[in-house]
Amino acid sequence: MxxxxxxxxxxxxxxxxxxxxxxxxxxxxxxxxxxxxxxxxxxxxxxxxxxxxxxxxxxALVPFADVNPALKQLHDAGHQLILMSNSTRALMNAHLKHMAPVFDQVITADDTGCYKPQTAFFDYVDAHLPAGEHIHVAHGFWWDIMPATRRGWQRFWINRDHLQAPTAVQPLSELPDLKALSAQLESNN
CATH class of the missing domain: 1.10.8 (Helicase, Ruva Protein; domain 3)
Structure with a gap:
């Protein structure tokens, strides 16, 4: 052990x-x-x-090296960025000190009263998202990609672990990290 x-x-x-x-x-x-x-x-x-x-x-957790430049690029391109986390507000405040100041909104378990992948977390997010299309980008397959799939949200899986997604969630856009997300979003438009 x-x-x-x-x-x-x-x-x-x-x-x-x-x-x-x-x-x-x-x-x-x-x-x-x-x-x-x-x-x-x-x-x-x-x-x-x-x-x-x-x-x-x-x-003391810090984001992967690609995260802040990618988030800044998305923000500078005019995308609204909403962070959804199972963290609490206190821990998230510590994490945000290490992240680019680009988020339009931060939603934590403190706000929703539950953790992802519970449906109520995503119900809360749906009720607080700006009107219009949105894209869900996440590393957490079970906690994020599966609930986003059930809701019919467009989604990008940041598959850092190079796992094989089940066919039940296909089609699914996958990227190995956030570096290419901005270019991928532009090519989808």
Whole structure:
């Protein structure tokens, strides 16, 4: 039992905990996840003891190198950019410090009262999107691409992991990162 299993266990419990009836403060969700990792890996409270470091790591997350230039390019081309995140407002404020100041709106789980991929998250977004066509761009397949598919939204999957999408979600536009998104959007018009 090593780090790979710990990460997989943490991710599995995070997904499960995001299906609660109401949003758990994200820091509490992290702590609960760590307790489940301890349980699954029989490590006492070793992972729970690392809570301050794990929370600090979440707060210090920075985007991939291609993200800020691509977002700025999209913004400069006149696209409205709306960020949808399972994060809380407090964590998102920490993340936004590392991102280009290009978002017209930021929607978090605090706003929607639930986490993606729950339908209510996307209902909230639908009610708060500007009128007209929109395009959903996301890395999260289960959390974003699947709900966007069910809604009939045009979508781009940022497939950094080079996975094979199920045929049920085709046609699906895929890009390996955000660098080519602006050019792709222009060629689609």
């Amino acid at each position: 090593g780090p790979v299993q710990a990460v997989a266990t943490y991710s599995a419990y995070e997904d499960r905990l995001m299906y609660v009836e109401s949003v758990t403060p994200y820091s509490q969700l992290i702590g609960t996840n760590l307790a489940y990792v301890d349980m699954e890996m029989n490590t006492g409270d070793a992972f729970q003891q690392a809570f301050p470091q794990v929370l600090a790591a979440y707060e």
